[in-house]
Amino acid sequence: MIKIAVMGYGVVGSGTVEVFYKNLDNIEKKIGDKIDIKYILDLRDFSDSPYKDKFIKDFNIILNDPEISVVAEVIGGLNPAYQYVKSLLEKGKSVVTSNKELVAEKGAELIKTAREKNVNFFFEASVGGGIPIIRPLHHCLSANEINEIAGILNGTTNYILTKMIDEGESFEAALTQAQKLGYAERDPSADVEGADACRKICILASLAFGKHVYPSSVHTEGITGIAAEDIQYCKDFGGAVKLIGWASRKGNNAAVMVCPAFIAASSQLSSVNDVFNAILVRGDATGDVIFYGKGAGKLPTASAVVSDIIMAAKMDSNSKSLYWNDSDKSFVLDRKSLENKFYLRLICKDKNEILGAAEKMWGKVKILHRDNENENEIAFITDKVNEGRFDEDCAVIAEKAQIKGKIRVLDY
C-alpha cells in the first residue's frame, strides 16, 4: 500500500482528490499496488468534506511520516511551497507539482535534489493544464534536437485577444468580460502582463535546451498595450494577434521571450482561440508538432497531477533523464542582440517624411491599412531588424511621430 499526501485544497487540490478517487481502480491497476491519500494539508477548515478525517494543518506531519512516499504540491506560489518541496525531497519523498512559479524559479535546484535522493520530481501540470506536454517533450528529446518552442500559454490573455479580434472590443472591455466569466482574476496582472506565460516558456525551454532559463532573464511584454486599431491592422496583414512565449536555440545559447505578436493566418497558432492553449515544438527529426487543449481548469490540471502521482508512485526509472542543469545569466541572449520583424503604428504630421525615414533605416516596409484609418496614421511591417538598433531608431522616429503600436511579427 502506497500512502500519499496532497498539499493544498484549492481548485487544483480539490480536483486532484476528486480525480484520484474517481479513477482509483485504474490507478491501482497502472501502479500494480494499492494506493491511498493519507493526508490533505490546508489551513482552512473542511469539516463538511467527505475527506474530513484526512485534513491536517501541520506540514511536519507529512514530512515526518515515513509511510508517505509521494506528495502532490498544489498550493501554488513560491512560499512556503519551495521550502516544503525542498524538505520533502531531502527526506527522500517524491513530489509532483502543478506550481509553475516553483518550477520556473527553482526547477534546476529541485531536480538536482531529487536525483541526489533518488526520488522523483514531476511537474506535468505546471504547463498546459491537462495538455500532455512535459513528458512528450521529454520523450521527443531522445531522438530530436528541439530548436524552437512557441506557444499560446495563457488562456486568459488568449480569451481577451479573441474577444478583441472577433468583436472589436477594447482591451478593457474584453478584460471586464473575462473577469465576469471567471477567466481572469480580480487582479489580472500576472496574466495580462505576461508573467504566467513567462514561467511556462521558462519550464519548456529549460527542458528542451537542458539548461535552466530563469524568468528574470526573459524579456516579457503583456497585452495591456494592444489597441483595437492594432487588431484591425493585423487583419489586413492576414492573421491574428497572440501572446506568444517562444524559445529558440542559438548555438550554445537561447533566445527566450514573451510578447504579443502578429501571427500569419497560415500558422496553426493563429486559429487557437478563446481559453485554449497550443504549444508548437520544432524538432530536427519530427518537424513541427503541436499540442492543443484547455491550458487550465480544475479537472484538466488535476488530471495531469494524478498522472504524475502514478508515475512517481511507480518509482519509474524515467525520472532520471527528466532534468536540466543550472545556468548563469549569459545563457539567455540579451534581447538587444536578437533580430525580429516589427509592426509599427504611428501618428504623424507628414506620412511621407516618416515613411522615408523608416525605409532609410529599415529598408522596404509593408504598409497596412484599416477601415476609417486616421489621416495622420501610418502602419507598416519591417523586415528583420536588430532589436537594439531598432530601439535607437524608434527613438529617432519618436521625435517626429507618436509611436502608438509596436508589435513583433513572428513566423511560427
Place this chain on the structure above:
Amino acid sequence: MIKIAVMGYGVVGSGTVEVFYKNLDNIEKKIGDKIDIKYILDLRDFSDSPYKDKFIKDFNIILNDPEISVVAEVIGGLNPAYQYVKSLLEKGKSVVTSNKELVAEKGAELIKTAREKNVNFFFEASVGGGIPIIRPLHHCLSANEINEIAGILNGTTNYILTKMIDEGESFEAALTQAQKLGYAERDPSADVEGADACRKICILASLAFGKHVYPSSVHTEGITGIAAEDIQYCKDFGGAVKLIGWASRKGNNAAVMVCPAFIAASSQLSSVNDVFNAILVRGDATGDVIFYGKGAGKLPTASAVVSDIIMAAKMDSNSKSLYWNDSDKSFVLDRKSLENKFYLRLICKDKNEILGAAEKMWGKVKILHRDNENENEIAFITDKVNEGRFDEDCAVIAEKAQIKGKIRVLDY
C-alpha cells in the same frame, strides 16, 4: 552494453539507423548504458553502406543471439513481420515497431505474449509518425475516461482533399499530383480507400477502450467517391471535407468508423491541411486535447521508433500498463445501429417532391447551395438519423432521384 537489431532497411529502417547514430550520446545518457546496433536485417545488398558489416539476411541470427535484447521491426506488412515479432517476444526480446497493420491485426496477442515474457512491445511510430500519441494517450488514461477519439490519420488523403478544396481539383487530378510529389503510392488504394486510417483508429481505439478493435469490424469508406461538387457544397455548409477515423465509447461497446465527413469550420480539425495529421482525444477530465504534426515521413517516424528503442532498452516498468485485452466481434457496434447526420446530393426531376419525401422521412433538412448549381440538383443536410433506417430510406429516394453524394456530418 545493450545490443539491438533493426529489421528492414527501407525508408523507416534507414531513418531509424540514421537518427539512432546521430543522437547516440543523448540516447546513452537517457538509458544510462552503452547501446549499439549489432544487426540490420534486409534481403537486399547494401555493400556501399557505412553500416555494411551489420547487414544480415537470416532472421534466425537475431532470434538466436542472446546478446540482442531489443529489436526494431520496420519491415511493414503482416508477413513475415508477425512471425518474426511473435518469435522474438517468445524468446524474451523486446520489440518496437512502426507497423500499423501488425498492431491493428495482432496487437492484443503480441501485447499478451510480451507481458507473459516480461518484455516490452511498443508501437509509438505506428500512428501519427513523429507525433507523440500512443504514450500521451496511455498516460492520459490513468486519470481520464477517454470517450471519443477522432483524427485525420492519413496524410495522403488529406493532401488530396486539401487540393480539391483549395484549388477546385477533381479527385483524380489531385491524386495524380500527390503521386508526382511522392505523397501517394503508385497503387494508392490503401490510402484512398481508408485501410491505412482504419488500422490507425483501430490501434487508438484499442488502447483507449482497453479492448482490441479489429479492422474487419470497422466500417471503412475512402475518398474516391468525393466529387468537386460535394466540396463546393461543403463550403456553403461552412467547413471542410476530411477523412476521419473516429471511435466513440458506447457503454460497454464502441462505435468505430473511417469515413469522409463534413467538419465545421469551428473545429480545429477543419484547418488541418496538406499532409498534416491531427488527433483529437476527448477525456472526461482533460476535455479536448489535440495532437498535430506530420503523420508520416522518414525522420519523424524514425524518431518515434528510436524513442521506443530507448524506452524498451530501459526495461521501463511502464510497459505493463500499455495493454489491451482481446475482444469478440460484438464489441464494435454494427454501423446500422448508429446515428449520424448526413449530407446528400441528388439529381432529380422534381426537387419539391424529393424535398417533401426527404422531410417526411428525416424531418427538417438544411438546404445547401453552390455556384453554377445544376437546376436538377439538390443538396441538403439531415439531422441525426439511424444509419440502418437511412440506408432503407435512401433506397426509396433512389427510385426517384440519383444519389450523387452521401457524406456524414460529424461534430468534432
